[in-house]
Amino acid sequence: MRGDQLTDGLVPAMLTLAERLGAAVREARAAHPDPVLAARTMLSGTHLLTGEVIDVSRRTEGGFTRGSARMEGIGEDAGRVLELGFQNEHLLATRDGGTVATMPDLICVLDTDTGDPVTTEGLRYGLRVSVLAAPCDPRWTAPGGLALAGPRYFGYDVDHLPFRES
Secondary structure, three states: OOHHHHHHHOOOOHHHHHHHHHHHHHHHHHHOOOHHHHHHHHHOOEEEEEEEEEEEEEEEEOOEEEEEEEEEEOHHHOOOEEEEEEEOOEEEEEEOOEEEEEOOOEEEEEEOOOOOEOOOOOOOOOOEEEEEEEOOOHHHHOHHHHHHHOOOOOOOOOOOOOHHHO
16 A cells, blocks of 8 residues: 555554553553453443353355354343354344444454453353444445445345444
8 A cells, every 4th residue: 555545544543542442451450440341431332241152153254254153141231142243353243133233333342351352263152251332433434434344245134333323
């Protein structure tokens, strides 16, 4: 890419946000508050579910790892079920059968105790996770952004669910 293309294509301050997010989680762990809450606050995110992974299904398709994961809620989320669809990253979240978050907004899976990120490859039976949604850069929700990174691009038969409505 040329420099002028980078200006148009990159989201400003993402490296700074990543650095601040890591620091907030480390500081929360050191002080014994909730590292997941620290991450949610830093990302201006919303809580989708805290639960235990009860099923993970993966397959390789077209050079990508695609699949789904199912979690049962624990604590205040007991009785709820969250399902994630993924293709190398978390793309779609449904809770109790209804869509609650979609790409290009961020769907973040964190280890409930440490606040560490859990990748699609790291999902495994019995892991306790907290799932958050966070807003993406507004450029991704414009028609061109959704064409490149919306749920339909990845084969899901749903429209993008704007973050604030989730």
